Amino acid sequence: MSLLDVTDAAQIYTTRRGLFGRPVKVRAVDGISFSVQPGRTLGVVGESGCGKSTTGRMALGLERPSEGSVTFEGAAMPVPRSAEWRDMRAKMQLVFQDPLGAMDRRLTIAQQIEEPLVIHRIGNAAERKERVAALLVDVGLRPDHAARHPHELSGGQRQRAVLARALATNPKLLVCDEPVSALDVSIQAQVVNMLTDLQVARGIAMVFISHDLKVVRQVSHEVAVMYLGRIVEQGDPEALFADPAHPYTRALVSAIPVPGPRRIPRIVLTGDPPNPADRPSGCAFHTRCPVAIARCKAEVPALRHFDDGRKIACHLADAQTKVAE
Amino acid sequence: MACSIQGCAPVLAGGIKMRRLKIPPLVLIAMLWLVAMVLIALFAEWIRPYGITALDLRARLTPPIGFGGTERHLFGTDELGRDVTSRLIISIRISLMIALGATVIAAVVGTTLGFLAAHFRGWVEQIVLMLIDFQASMPFLILALSVLAFFGNALGLFVVLMGLYGWERHARMARGLAIAANTQGYAAAVRQLGAQPLRIYLGHVLPNIASTLIVSATLSFPEVVLLESGLSFLGLGVQPPMTSLGNMVGSGREYLTRAPWILLAPSTVIVITTLAVSLVGDWLRDKLDPTLS
Numbered sequence: 001m002s003l004l005d006v007t008d009a010a011q012i013y014t015t016r017r018g019l020f021g022r023p024v025k026v027r028a029v030d031g032i033s034f035s036v037q038p039g040r041t042l043g044v045v046g047e048s049g050c051g052k053s054t055t056g057r058m059a060l061g062l063e064r065p066s067e068g069s070v071t072f073e074g075a076a077m078p079v080p081r082s083a084e085w086r087d088m089r090a091k092m093q094l095v096f097q098d099p100l101g102a103m104d105r106r107l108t109i110a111q112q113i114e115e116p117l118v119i120h121r122i123g124n125a126a127e128r129k130e131r132v133a134a135l136l137v138d139v140g141l142r143p144d145h146a147a148r149h150p151h152e153l154s155g156g157q158r159q160r161a162v163l164a165r166a167l168a169t170n171p172k173l174l175v176c177d178e179p180v181s182a183l184d185v186s187i188q189a190q191v192v193n194m195l196t197d198l199q200v201a202r203g204i205a206m207v208f209i210s211h212d213l214k215v216v217r218q219v220s221h222e223v224a225v226m227y228l229g230r231i232v233e234q235g236d237p238e239a240l241f242a243d244p245a246h247p248y249t250r251a252l253v254s255a256i257p258v259p260g261p262r263r264i265p266r267i268v269l270t271g272d273p274p275n276p277a278d279r280p281s282g283c284a285f286h287t288r289c290p291v292a293i294a295r296c297k298a299e300v301p302a303l304r305h306f307d308d309g310r311k312i313a314c315h316l317a318d319a320q321t322k323v324a325e
Numbered sequence: 326m327a328c329s330i331q332g333c334a335p336v337l338a339g340g341i342k343m344r345r346l347k348i349p350p351l352v353l354i355a356m357l358w359l360v361a362m363v364l365i366a367l368f369a370e371w372i373r374p375y376g377i378t379a380l381d382l383r384a385r386l387t388p389p390i391g392f393g394g395t396e397r398h399l400f401g402t403d404e405l406g407r408d409v410t411s412r413l414i415i416s417i418r419i420s421l422m423i424a425l426g427a428t429v430i431a432a433v434v435g436t437t438l439g440f441l442a443a444h445f446r447g448w449v450e451q452i453v454l455m456l457i458d459f460q461a462s463m464p465f466l467i468l469a470l471s472v473l474a475f476f477g478n479a480l481g482l483f484v485v486l487m488g489l490y491g492w493e494r495h496a497r498m499a500r501g502l503a504i505a506a507n508t509q510g511y512a513a514a515v516r517q518l519g520a521q522p523l524r525i526y527l528g529h530v531l532p533n534i535a536s537t538l539i540v541s542a543t544l545s546f547p548e549v550v551l552l553e554s555g556l557s558f559l560g561l562g563v564q565p566p567m568t569s570l571g572n573m574v575g576s577g578r579e580y581l582t583r584a585p586w587i588l589l590a591p592s593t594v595i596v597i598t599t600l601a602v603s604l605v606g607d608w609l610r611d612k613l614d615p616t617l618s
Contacts, residue, residue: 062517081516089519102514104529106614116518165518 002035003205004059004173008068009033010229011054015277026277028054030229031068033303038172041199041206043220043237045213045252047273051229052209056175059207060092061085072173090120093166097178099158103150109136109161110146116168135164140194156187160194167198174199175207180215188212192219213256217241225249228276228284231303235310245312247289283315291316352608355601362598366418373411374399378566381406386584401586403577412568413590419563420570420595423484424549430488431549432542435495440526442496443503453496460493465552473561483562490552491545498541502534536610543606547599554595570595 011029016022029051036042036059044052057063058070061077070077072092078084096102103112110132117128136146139160150158159179166174179195180188196219199206210216216223217237224234225248233246244250251267269288274280280287286296295315303313348356365372375381385406387398400409442453472486503526506512515529554571556562563569565576570591577587 060517081522086519086521089517094514094517096514101510104511104515104533106532115515115520119518119520119524 003038003073004036004207005071005074006035006055006059006065006068007033007070009055009058009065009070010067011051011058011063012066024277027229027279028276029058029065030279032224032226032229032231033068034224034231034234036173036205036207038205039199039203040221041208041219043216043223044207044209044226045211045216045223046226047211049273049276050226051276052211052226053177055226056094056177056207056209059173060094060175061088062094087120090116090122090169091171092173092175093169093171095159095163095166095174095176095179097182099155099162099182100150102162103158105150108147108149109141109153112150113146113161113165113168116165120169122169131168132164135168138167138198139164140190154187155183156191159183159191163191163195163198167202167204170202171204173205173207175209177209178211179208181210181212188215195219213241213252225252228273228279230284230313231311232285232313233311234303235308239308239310245306245310245317246285246314247291247316248285283313349608352604355604358597358601359605362417362421362594362601365414366421369414369418373414375408375411377407377412377415377568379407379411381408386580388584389586389590392586400590401584403584403587404580409587409590412573413594416568416570416573416591417594419480419567420550420553421598423480423487423553423563423569424546426484427487427490427549427553428542428546430485431490431492431545432495432538434488435492436499436531436538438492439496439499439501440503440530442500443507444522444526450500453500457493457496460489465490466556469556470561478561478564480563480567487549487553490549491541494541494545495538498537499534502537503530506530506533532613536613539606539613540610543602543609546602546606550595550599 008031009029010027010031013026013028014023015026017024032051032055034042044055046052054063058065061070061072062080064077064080072088078088107115110129113132113135114128117123117131122128123131132146133143136143141157141160141164145153145157145161150161153161159182163179176195180191183191192215195206198204206219208216208219220237222234223237223240224231225240225246226232227248233240233244233249240249241253241256244253247267248269251269254264254267267290269290271288274284274287280297282298283289283292283296283301286292289296293316299315301313301315303311304317305311306317381398381402383406384398384402386404387395387402387406389401389409390396390399392401398408398410400413402408403412438453438456442450468489469486472482476482503512506529507516511533512525512530515525520528550570553562553569554574557569557571558575560575563572565572573591574588574595577584577591580587
């Protein structure tokens with residue numbers, strides 16, 4: 001049984017443009033389905049505004065999907081801010097992009113790591129103290145960091161402290177929303193390695209949201225590429241990055257910097273991603289797609305399963321792979 | 326290695342503490358003044374030399390000691406021969422009680438309403454905002470006049486009425502800051518950990534925005550003192566024979582040219598006390614913020 005099941009989930013926001021503008025419905029996430037097994041990682045990639053973070057928030061139950069369903073351990077997600085919902089937080093945690101903003105700057109690191117234990121009434125004072133000390137070691141912080149305030153730590157140390165807080169209650173699911181994008185490259189590698197080590201040691205399932213394809217490739221067991229609120233391609237990271245099938249994935253992969261001369265020419269997409277409130281007809285990507293045909297404009301491509309376990313939403317998927325060979 | 330680091334930490338923490346405890350001399354003077362005021366207020370009944378209504382008709386309008394007065398009346402006497410020192414001591418007690426009580430009421434009511442608005446949003450927020458607008462658009466003096474006219478003048482009622490002054494500023498600030506904290510940052514993070522709303526607001530949001538609220542409270546404290554003085558001056562505040570700082574200023578103005586000490590003594594107390602509260606509040610705000618040291 002999978003730990004987390006998201007089925008046809010959509011999130012619709014209503015916005016109003018101008019003083020007398022008509023309310024416009026924006027489908028930030030438009031019917032996506034995926035599941036996460038215990039101890040596995042799903043990487044979610046896509047450009048800004050494609051609905052990655054909203055997907056993460058729905059997976060955590062921080063937002064209820066407007067359509068579709070999210071189940072955790074086979075049970076539907078409780079209503080946000082209810083008592084059951086609060087109890088459930090011990091099982092699923094979020095790792096934030098901005099660790100300084102996510103911490104209370106008036107409390108010491110030890111107090112903040114202890115907080116989830118106090119909230120969920122785990123252990124007595126002495127046991128909690130011991131557990132905080134153990135967590136600090138697990139995330140690679142020194143014991144004397146415990147008495148510091150967040151502003152007295154470096155960016156990487158803060159993210160480690162946020163991670164220690166997220167791990168305090170032994171969660172089964174961790175949603176990491178761009179956890180390393182605020183860190184510099186050398187620290188990124190350290191934090192990502194630590195994250196994968198801890199995941200293996202504790203058997204945590206992860207949803208890893210990022211726009212950094214290299215990091216996603218390193219941590220994920222499965223990757224979902226999102227475009228304008230929909231999954232356009234999903235599959236094994238090695239296969240997906242080695243041989244991207246969807247034209248959008250191909251453009252993303254071609255943008256990864258490689259040492260030496262490029263073997264595959266870079267595909268530069270023209271124009272901006274379309275406004276989700278004014279979604280193009282047919283395939284949402286046809287406005288920027290270099291290989292679009294007439295059918296792409298008229299018909300929405302379904303996410304089709306392929307023999308190698310991959311799922312692709314493109315009318316040209318079969319033809320494309322042949323062309324690439 | 327780890328041992329040496331651990332041994333190092335308390336020393337470092339002690340060093341930071343020592344630095345934090347250093348109080349600037351001006352703030353120290355202000356604190357001493359406030360402590361003196363509170364002590365005077367607490368022990369007013371014991372330290373006043375005479376009763377506030379005790380007349381010494383043969384020594385009317387006696388100047389203070391050093392200006393031709395005697396040690397019988399340290400700060401001189403008023404037009405009825407009442408001892409200014411004794412009246413000043415009781416006035417400090419009454420005015421301090423009103424100003425302190427009113428400031429606390431305003432801060433508590435305002436912050437609570439602001440948090441309620443930020444937490445529930447929707448119609449609760451609309452009602453709170455409507456109350457804020459009502460309070461802000463209504464001249465407070467007129468509100469005070471009508472309440473005092475309808476319900477008569479009792480000291481308890483007067484304190485509560487003064488407490489209505491300035492709550493809307495606290496409410497506005499608390500609401501804005503709490504909404505900001507809720508949508509992104511530490512409050513959202515703690516909510517996501519599964520904390521009860523009470524824990525989020527009292528344990529995290531309140532300490533984080535306390536510095537702003539304290540500054541606002543220290544600003545409204547002098548205003549309440551001055552408002553009380555103004556109302557008493559108009560004869561709507563503390564009623565004779567009871568006395569307050571504003572009351573003394575009001576009654577002393579008729580003798581400004583002949584006996585300025587009746588007015589100057591309470592005025593000086595008002596000015597120095599409000600200044601002291603502002604100084605201490607400002608200093609306190611910096612001290613409450615661990616990121617400033």
